[in-house]
Amino acid sequence: MLYFVIKALLSGAIVAAVSEIARRYPTWGGLVASLPLTSLLAMLWLWRDTSDPERVAGLSMGAFWFILPSLPMFAALPALLRCGVGFWLSLAIVVAGTLALYALMFWAAPRLGLKL
Secondary structure, three states: OHHHHHHHHHHHHHHHHHHHHHHHOHHHHHHHHHOOHHHHHHHHHHHHHHOOHHHHHHHHHHHHHHHHHHHHHHHHHHHHHHOOOOHHHHHHHHHHHHHHHHHHHHHHHHHOOOOO
């Protein structure tokens, strides 16, 4: 249980740090947010828990393939906000769009020979 709490605190601290950096310096916050810190931590925790290279490799490839359908969100959100769409509606639209693209990825991956 303590191990879980440590993982949660460290992961939460990274998210809090990104939001604090972005509040002062949006571009630097974007840089830190774009770093694969969450993925690296997940790989670290998975390795510590299992020592299974195949699981870590699977996590890494899964992260790679699922980054692709999330990328449009980062362009669509600022476009919507700059067009005057409210924050919450913009967020809802990009989340719905991202979920749709994830579903498309689940559908398309096997047809393209990708193992997720």
